[in-house]
Amino acid sequence: MVLKGMMTRPSGSHRDQLVMAAIALTNLLAPGYSNGVRFTPPADPAETVSTANAVCEHFYRKQVPFTEDEAERLLGLAGRLHELLLDLADDDLPTAVPKINALLAEFPAQLHLSSTPPWSLHYQDHSASAVEGWQVGCGAALASWVSSGATQYISRCAAVRCDRVFFDDTRSGTRRFCSPRCQNRDKVRAYRLRQAIANENAN
Numbered sequence: 001m002v003l004k005g006m007m008t009r010p011s012g013s014h015r016d017q018l019v020m021a022a023i024a025l026t027n028l029l030a031p032g033y034s035n036g037v038r039f040t041p042p043a044d045p046a047e048t049v050s051t052a053n054a055v056c057e058h059f060y061r062k063q064v065p066f067t068e069d070e071a072e073r074l075l076g077l078a079g080r081l082h083e084l085l086l087d088l089a090d091d092d093l094p095t096a097v098p099k100i101n102a103l104l105a106e107f108p109a110q111l112h113l114s115s116t117p118p119w120s121l122h123y124q125d126h127s128a129s130a131v132e133g134w135q136v137g138c139g140a141a142l143a144s145w146v147s148s149g150a151t152q153y154i155s156r157c158a159a160v161r162c163d164r165v166f167f168d169d170t171r172s173g174t175r176r177f178c179s180p181r182c183q184n185r186d187k188v189r190a191y192r193l194r195q196a197i198a199n200e201n202a203n
Protein backbone atom coordinates (compact mmCIF):
# COMPACT_ATOMS: atom_id res chain seq x y z
CA MET A 1 0.00 0.00 0.00
CA VAL A 2 1.46 3.32 -1.10
CA LEU A 3 0.96 6.20 1.30
CA LYS A 4 -1.32 8.81 -0.18
CA GLY A 5 0.90 11.63 1.01
CA MET A 6 3.61 10.35 -1.33
CA MET A 7 1.44 10.54 -4.45
CA THR A 8 0.45 13.37 -6.70
CA ARG A 9 -3.01 14.44 -5.63
CA PRO A 10 -5.66 14.52 -8.36
CA SER A 11 -5.68 18.14 -9.47
CA GLY A 12 -9.01 18.75 -11.16
CA SER A 13 -7.46 18.35 -14.61
CA HIS A 14 -9.57 17.12 -17.54
CA ARG A 15 -8.15 13.64 -16.87
CA ASP A 16 -9.26 13.75 -13.23
CA GLN A 17 -12.71 15.05 -14.20
CA LEU A 18 -13.10 12.02 -16.50
CA VAL A 19 -12.41 9.67 -13.57
CA MET A 20 -14.96 11.55 -11.42
CA ALA A 21 -17.46 11.24 -14.27
CA ALA A 22 -16.77 7.49 -14.54
CA ILE A 23 -17.47 7.14 -10.80
CA ALA A 24 -20.69 9.18 -11.03
CA LEU A 25 -21.91 7.30 -14.14
CA THR A 26 -21.43 3.91 -12.53
CA ASN A 27 -23.11 4.94 -9.29
CA LEU A 28 -26.19 6.13 -11.20
CA LEU A 29 -26.33 3.56 -14.02
CA ALA A 30 -24.62 0.29 -12.97
CA PRO A 31 -26.68 -2.47 -11.33
CA GLY A 32 -25.76 -3.72 -7.87
CA TYR A 33 -26.57 -2.44 -4.39
CA SER A 34 -26.91 1.07 -3.08
CA ASN A 35 -27.74 2.30 0.43
CA GLY A 36 -28.86 -1.14 1.59
CA VAL A 37 -31.19 -1.97 -1.30
CA ARG A 38 -30.85 -3.56 -4.71
CA PHE A 39 -30.08 -0.96 -7.33
CA THR A 40 -31.32 -1.29 -10.89
CA PRO A 41 -30.57 1.28 -13.58
CA PRO A 42 -33.50 3.10 -15.23
CA ALA A 43 -35.45 0.94 -17.68
CA ASP A 44 -36.48 3.95 -19.76
CA PRO A 45 -33.85 4.88 -22.40
CA ALA A 46 -34.82 8.58 -22.16
CA GLU A 47 -34.16 8.56 -18.41
CA THR A 48 -30.85 6.70 -18.84
CA VAL A 49 -29.68 9.24 -21.39
CA SER A 50 -30.81 12.31 -19.46
CA THR A 51 -29.09 11.02 -16.29
CA ALA A 52 -25.84 10.46 -18.21
CA ASN A 53 -26.05 13.82 -19.98
CA ALA A 54 -26.53 15.64 -16.67
CA VAL A 55 -23.53 13.82 -15.14
CA CYS A 56 -21.25 14.32 -18.12
CA GLU A 57 -22.13 17.98 -18.66
CA HIS A 58 -21.28 18.58 -15.02
CA PHE A 59 -17.76 17.23 -15.62
CA TYR A 60 -17.20 18.32 -19.21
CA ARG A 61 -19.04 21.37 -20.51
CA LYS A 62 -18.53 20.65 -24.21
CA GLN A 63 -19.64 17.04 -24.18
CA VAL A 64 -21.46 15.55 -27.19
CA PRO A 65 -24.90 14.55 -25.81
CA PHE A 66 -25.85 10.87 -25.53
CA THR A 67 -28.78 9.92 -27.74
CA GLU A 68 -31.58 7.50 -26.88
CA ASP A 69 -30.39 4.89 -29.37
CA GLU A 70 -27.14 4.72 -27.35
CA ALA A 71 -28.93 3.93 -24.06
CA GLU A 72 -28.18 0.21 -24.11
CA ARG A 73 -24.49 0.70 -24.95
CA LEU A 74 -24.30 3.39 -22.31
CA LEU A 75 -25.61 0.97 -19.65
CA GLY A 76 -23.09 -1.60 -20.88
CA LEU A 77 -20.27 0.92 -20.50
CA ALA A 78 -21.47 1.93 -17.00
CA GLY A 79 -21.50 -1.74 -15.95
CA ARG A 80 -17.98 -2.33 -17.26
CA LEU A 81 -16.66 0.83 -15.60
CA HIS A 82 -18.28 -0.22 -12.33
CA GLU A 83 -16.58 -3.65 -12.36
CA LEU A 84 -13.30 -2.02 -13.19
CA LEU A 85 -13.61 0.64 -10.47
CA LEU A 86 -14.37 -2.09 -7.90
CA ASP A 87 -11.18 -3.92 -8.98
CA LEU A 88 -9.22 -0.69 -8.57
CA ALA A 89 -10.83 -0.05 -5.17
CA ASP A 90 -9.67 -3.55 -4.18
CA ASP A 91 -6.15 -2.80 -5.49
CA ASP A 92 -6.56 -5.74 -7.86
CA LEU A 93 -4.50 -4.35 -10.74
CA PRO A 94 -3.89 -7.69 -12.51
CA THR A 95 -7.67 -7.95 -12.98
CA ALA A 96 -8.27 -4.25 -13.73
CA VAL A 97 -5.55 -3.64 -16.31
CA PRO A 98 -6.84 -6.03 -19.03
CA LYS A 99 -10.30 -4.46 -18.60
CA ILE A 100 -8.87 -0.97 -19.14
CA ASN A 101 -6.95 -2.17 -22.18
CA ALA A 102 -10.13 -3.76 -23.58
CA LEU A 103 -11.97 -0.41 -23.26
CA LEU A 104 -9.12 1.35 -25.08
CA ALA A 105 -8.76 -1.25 -27.82
CA GLU A 106 -12.35 -1.03 -29.06
CA PHE A 107 -12.20 2.54 -30.41
CA PRO A 108 -9.34 4.61 -31.76
CA ALA A 109 -8.12 7.49 -29.59
CA GLN A 110 -7.72 10.98 -31.08
CA LEU A 111 -5.13 12.49 -28.78
CA HIS A 112 -4.99 16.26 -28.94
CA LEU A 113 -4.40 19.29 -26.80
CA SER A 114 -7.25 21.80 -26.46
CA SER A 115 -6.65 24.79 -28.74
CA THR A 116 -7.64 27.38 -26.12
CA PRO A 117 -6.97 27.60 -22.36
CA PRO A 118 -7.31 25.78 -20.05
CA TRP A 119 -4.81 23.61 -21.90
CA SER A 120 -5.85 20.03 -21.43
CA LEU A 121 -5.08 16.72 -23.06
CA HIS A 122 -8.15 15.22 -24.76
CA TYR A 123 -8.46 11.60 -25.82
CA GLN A 124 -11.22 11.88 -28.44
CA ASP A 125 -12.50 14.52 -30.81
CA HIS A 126 -16.12 15.56 -31.18
CA SER A 127 -16.70 13.42 -34.28
CA ALA A 128 -17.07 10.31 -32.08
CA SER A 129 -20.42 9.32 -30.56
CA ALA A 130 -20.86 10.13 -26.87
CA VAL A 131 -20.50 6.47 -25.80
CA GLU A 132 -17.30 6.05 -27.82
CA GLY A 133 -15.90 9.34 -26.56
CA TRP A 134 -16.57 8.54 -22.91
CA GLN A 135 -15.33 4.96 -23.26
CA VAL A 136 -12.00 6.11 -24.65
CA GLY A 137 -11.79 9.14 -22.33
CA CYS A 138 -12.59 7.23 -19.12
CA GLY A 139 -10.36 4.32 -20.18
CA ALA A 140 -7.42 6.61 -20.89
CA ALA A 141 -7.93 8.63 -17.71
CA LEU A 142 -8.10 5.47 -15.58
CA ALA A 143 -5.01 4.11 -17.35
CA SER A 144 -3.19 7.32 -16.47
CA TRP A 145 -4.37 7.06 -12.85
CA VAL A 146 -3.04 3.50 -12.65
CA SER A 147 0.33 4.55 -14.03
CA SER A 148 0.64 7.41 -11.53
CA GLY A 149 -0.62 5.46 -8.50
CA ALA A 150 -3.67 7.71 -8.13
CA THR A 151 -6.10 4.78 -8.03
CA GLN A 152 -5.40 4.63 -4.30
CA TYR A 153 -8.01 7.41 -4.11
CA ILE A 154 -10.76 5.11 -5.44
CA SER A 155 -12.69 3.29 -2.71
CA ARG A 156 -15.79 1.15 -2.40
CA CYS A 157 -18.46 1.61 0.25
CA ALA A 158 -17.84 -0.59 3.31
CA ALA A 159 -21.51 -0.82 4.36
CA VAL A 160 -23.43 -4.05 3.81
CA ARG A 161 -25.58 -4.19 0.68
CA CYS A 162 -23.82 -1.30 -1.01
CA ASP A 163 -21.26 -1.53 -3.79
CA ARG A 164 -21.08 2.10 -4.83
CA VAL A 165 -17.63 3.63 -5.38
CA PHE A 166 -16.28 7.01 -4.36
CA PHE A 167 -13.25 9.26 -4.56
CA ASP A 168 -11.58 9.39 -1.15
CA ASP A 169 -9.82 12.73 -0.91
CA THR A 170 -9.31 12.63 2.85
CA ARG A 171 -5.69 13.19 3.84
CA SER A 172 -5.66 10.02 5.89
CA GLY A 173 -7.39 7.95 3.20
CA THR A 174 -9.78 6.52 5.77
CA ARG A 175 -13.19 7.42 4.36
CA ARG A 176 -15.23 4.20 4.38
CA PHE A 177 -18.72 4.98 3.16
CA CYS A 178 -20.29 6.32 -0.03
CA SER A 179 -22.78 8.50 1.85
CA PRO A 180 -23.85 9.63 5.34
CA ARG A 181 -26.81 7.25 4.92
CA CYS A 182 -24.54 4.20 4.59
CA GLN A 183 -22.40 5.47 7.46
CA ASN A 184 -25.50 5.66 9.69
CA ARG A 185 -26.73 2.24 8.57
CA ASP A 186 -23.36 0.78 9.52
CA LYS A 187 -23.41 2.54 12.91
CA VAL A 188 -26.87 1.13 13.68
CA ARG A 189 -25.76 -2.34 12.58
CA ALA A 190 -22.65 -2.25 14.77
CA TYR A 191 -24.76 -1.04 17.73
CA ARG A 192 -27.29 -3.84 17.26
CA LEU A 193 -24.49 -6.37 17.02
CA ARG A 194 -22.99 -5.14 20.31
CA GLN A 195 -26.45 -5.27 21.95
CA ALA A 196 -27.01 -8.83 20.73
CA ILE A 197 -23.61 -9.92 22.10
CA ALA A 198 -24.30 -8.15 25.43
CA ASN A 199 -27.71 -9.89 25.68
CA GLU A 200 -26.15 -13.23 24.85
CA ASN A 201 -23.54 -12.76 27.59
CA ALA A 202 -26.22 -11.70 30.11
CA ASN A 203 -28.24 -14.89 29.56
Ligand SMILES: [Zn+2]
Pocket (backbone or CB within 6 Å): 034, 035, 157, 158, 159, 162, 163, 164, 177, 178, 179, 182
Ligand atom coordinates in the same frame (compact mmCIF):
# COMPACT_ATOMS: atom_id res chain seq x y z
ZN1 LIG B 1 -22.86 2.97 0.42
